[in-house]
Amino acid sequence: MTTISNRPFNTLKIDDSCKRKHTVTDDDLIMFAKASGDLNPLHLDDVYAATTAFKQRIAHGMFTGGLISAALAMDLPGPGTIYLSQDLQFKRPVCIGDELSIVLSVIEKHESKPIVTLHCEVTNQDDKAVVTGTAKVMAPTVSMTVQTVELS
């Protein structure tokens, strides 16, 4: 049984941050293709991808966006967070085997509502930014610990 705890609005400070790591797998791309319906062969077909400028299969850009959203939902602020908006800049391709670091940091707290803005950056094993962006969320106002769901 795994539980996750949140960081309520009143405990958050500017520059608070979290870091998650994720190594990209073939399964990630297949799962994301199934979930999104994006069956473009650039993500799924080695032979086709070798003929493109990328020379190999690359992850869907929004897959990396999904890693950012997971960090918001699981870590900072965590359970109880309501997603308001997100912008994403896709800087470099992400390939299978890439070791990604997802870092979120609080850059702004709203005065009168529990709204928080976070800078989001995903870098690869060469410390190069692959995706950067900004998220705006309604942070939870009460402490909460919830049990995550184990998927087979």
Place this chain on the structure above:
Amino acid sequence: MTTISNRPFNTLKIDDSCKRKHTVTDDDLIMFAKASGDLNPLHLDDVYAATTAFKQRIAHGMFTGGLISAALAMDLPGPGTIYLSQDLQFKRPVCIGDELSIVLSVIEKHESKPIVTLHCEVTNQDDKAVVTGTAKVMAPTVSMTVQTVELS
């Protein structure tokens, strides 16, 4: 065998649009949870979700973002498109069974580079916007038809 064709930059006109439909399933949420690592019970646990303000499980916000990215990659401009940036506003929750319409429309063409800006809107069966946003992409410059990958 399914093929998809693109819309090269020089054929695109302002207000060109595409529309895809998708009915949200339990499997979608499970697939997206696996792909992103977002195991928050709001998306996966009926009993927990019933205790929240949403009263039922809701889709991950970025799942709906993934539907937008799939429309860009598969339809408009389609194969050969390179994703540059995306912003998303999450307007309303998306639930299992919701019948979503994903509409993209060209709103700007760059003068000197094959860069296109598209308005993106996802509405539900009640014609209410659930996610809106803007995508900037490098459009393909040559016509291309590619075979999509069938996933079991």
